[in-house]
Amino acid sequence: MCKKNNLMFVAAIALAIALAGCDWFRKSSARETIFDKIVNIPKELVLEIPQLPPLCDELPGLKNGFADIQDGKLYYEEEGQGIPLVLINGGPGGTHHTFHPYF
Numbered sequence: 001m002c003k004k005n006n007l008m009f010v011a012a013i014a015l016a017i018a019l020a021g022c023d024w025f026r027k028s029s030a031r032e033t034i035f036d037k038i039v040n041i042p043k044e045l046v047l048e049i050p051q052l053p054p055l056c057d058e059l060p061g062l063k064n065g066f067a068d069i070q071d072g073k074l075y076y077e078e079e080g081q082g083i084p085l086v087l088i089n090g091g092p093g094g095t096h097h098t099f100h101p102y103f
Contacts, residue, residue: 032038056062059079066073 056064056077062077062079064075064077066075
């Protein structure tokens, strides 16, 4: 039992020292540090972002729309010629825009 009390005492002292050491980061200094979290963005860097149409709207021959199904709608796109290809939502980690040049 004495061994357990000694271990708890040592753990309490170590915790107190660790918590006291955390105050070191909060020291005020004359210089700005990364811990100050001061954000300064000059107005010259803030630019208006132009509104651009989606890239798919510019593809020639692309037909898209919604098909009515039982309790909702299903979005579809149709383009190109040949054997139909069905792409299921949730592909390999991104949007389908990267596939368009290959169809």
